[in-house]
Amino acid sequence: MAGLMSRNKGKRAEREVIKLLQPVVNEVYRSLGLEPPVLERNLMQAHKGGCDLVGLDWLALEVKHQEQQQVASWWEQCKRQAEPGREPVLFYRKNNMKWKVRMFGHLIAGSQRVRCPVDIAPEAFLAYLRIRLLKELTP
Numbered sequence: 230m231a232g233l234m235s236r237n238k239g240k241r242a243e244r245e246v247i248k249l250l251q252p253v254v255n256e257v258y259r260s261l262g263l264e265p266p267v268l269e270r271n272l273m274q275a276h277k278g279g280c281d282l283v284g285l286d287w288l289a290l291e292v293k294h295q296e297q298q299q300v301a302s303w304w305e306q307c308k309r310q311a312e313p314g315r316e317p318v319l320f321y322r323k324n325n326m327k328w329k330v331r332m333f334g335h336l337i338a339g340s341q342r343v344r345c346p347v348d349i350a351p352e353a354f355l356a357y358l359r360i361r362l363l364k365e366l367t368p
Contacts, residue, residue: 242294257362289315
């Protein structure tokens, strides 16, 4: 029974993240006169592995909604599952808490940029998503 409840909680979390992201995807694609892709749960992940959400080829999205936070372990899983050319992004939260997003960011050190994992608010990720989509879709 606990396994079923956990799976259902995971499905709900994945749908919740799609509801956050899909409006931005729709907005950007339609502003360019394009049909937006539909973000979906990866129904084959249990059998074939891979990311939790699919729909954008350059993005490797993993979603975790658990009380026992294992962010370092989840981040390692997210990076492993991100195929070459795909950006690993982890959405995670506890019950009754806001989503957090872990992804790679850059720290500026003089003229150098250091790539490292950063935890950001979903609103910051949505701003990044909007800009990244525009970059991906315009020559």
